[in-house]
Amino acid sequence: xxxxxxxxxxxxxxxxxxxxxxxxxxxxxxxxxxxxxxxxxxxxxxxxxxxxxxxxxxxxxxxxxxxxxxxxxxxxxxxxxxxxxxxxxxxxxxxxxxxxxxxxxxxxxxxxxxxxxxxxxxxxxxxxxxxxxxxxxxxxxxxxxxxxxxxxxxxxxxxxxxxxxxxxxxxxxxxxxxxxxxxxxxxxxxxxxxxxxxxxxxxxxxxxxxxxxxxxxxxxxxxxxxxxxxxxxxxx
Numbered sequence: 001x002x003x004x005x006x007x008x009x010x011x012x013x014x015x016x017x018x019x020x021x022x023x024x025x026x027x028x029x030x031x032x033x034x035x036x037x038x039x040x041x042x043x044x045x046x047x048x049x050x051x052x053x054x055x056x057x058x059x060x061x062x063x064x065x066x067x068x069x070x071x072x073x074x075x076x077x078x079x080x081x082x083x084x085x086x087x088x089x090x091x092x093x094x095x096x097x098x099x100x101x102x103x104x105x106x107x108x109x110x111x112x113x114x115x116x117x118x119x120x121x122x123x124x125x126x127x128x129x130x131x132x133x134x135x136x137x138x139x140x141x142x143x144x145x146x147x148x149x150x151x152x153x154x155x156x157x158x159x160x161x162x163x164x165x166x167x168x169x170x171x172x173x174x175x176x177x178x179x180x181x182x183x184x185x186x187x188x189x190x191x192x193x194x195x196x197x198x199x200x201x202x203x204x205x206x207x208x209x210x211x212x213x214x215x216x217x218x219x220x221x222x223x224x225x226x227x228x229x230x231x232x233x234x235x236x
Contacts, residue, residue, distance in 0.1 A: 008207040009226055010034040010064060012216050014041035014075065018051040024212060025055060031223060034101065034207055036064040038216070041075040045091065057098065064128060065095045066104040072132050073217075089116050096125035102157060107131040107146055110153075117153060128187075130159040137162040137169035137190060144179050147186070157185045163218075164190035170199070177203040192218040198229045 011033045015021035021037075028035055037056050042048045045067070056063060067088060068074035089109070096103050103125045110117035110129070120127055129150045131143075143160060150158050158180075164170060173188050173196060180186045187205045190196035197208050197219060209217075210226045221229065 008034070008201070009210045009223055010036050010207045011212045011223060012036045012038060012209055012220070013212060014038045014216060015052075016041060016043045018042075018048055018055060021052055022055050025059065028212055029059075033210075033223065034062050034064065035059070036066055036104070036209065038066050038068070038075065039095070040066065040068045046087075049091070053098070056100075060098060060100040063100050064102040064104055065098075065100040067092055067095065068104070069106055069109060072106050072108070072130075073134070089113070093119055093123065096120055096123035096127070099125055102126050102128040104128045104130050104159070107149070111149060121154065126157060127155050128157040128159055129155045131161070132191075133162045134191075135163055137164050137172055140172050140175055140179075143172070143176050143188075147176070147179055147181075147184070151181050151184060156183060158187070160186070160188040161191045161217075162189075164193050164196065167193075167195075169193070170196040174199065174203055177205075180204075190219070194219050194221060194229065197221070198226065198233055201230065202233065 011028050011031065013024045013028065013035050015024055039045060039052060042052060069088060092105055105120055105127050107129050110120065131146045146160060147158060162169065162173065169190050170193050173190055176188050177186060185206050187200060187207065189200045201208055208226060209220060210223045211220050212223065
């Protein structure tokens, strides 16, 4: 693996209400890290979005905005009925128009709703196409299809997170980096593998996700833990 001078990390911020969001934004402001704002963690997105957006707008150039669907580990704000999904798509379009550094939109949401994918693309926002498999690591060819669809639809950033059962799954994810077009950015890792999360940086991922406090996903490390693991892999 290539040696890196430093590891770039994205702190995942969850908050059930705006005051907690403000506190975590302040706490993480001196880390120098990108931050993912999990807006789906608000207990009532519709009622709280105005205050929440006012808090994150000043730092949006270094933030990933995420409003995850319930079917892909979304938290509080939306449920799996047609009206709620329609509302979520409308909210994603609104977020896209605010032009954060990246807007996370699920691969499955766009692939199976071509009209919505076109609307998102028309906003000219930097979209991070996110693909999750919480039960397995698909074959390399299956994962290449996600990359190819994203490339064909001119989305330049992809996140792929899978569940692994052995180091063979880590190796499958590592091979995927060789299949990405030169102008695309890939963040791919086996979510329950701490090693895969850090190795992604050496394969070319622009950043790795870390927790602020209690981890939000299997295998996720705190910022301090991730920096320590990165230093070990980097031979420091």
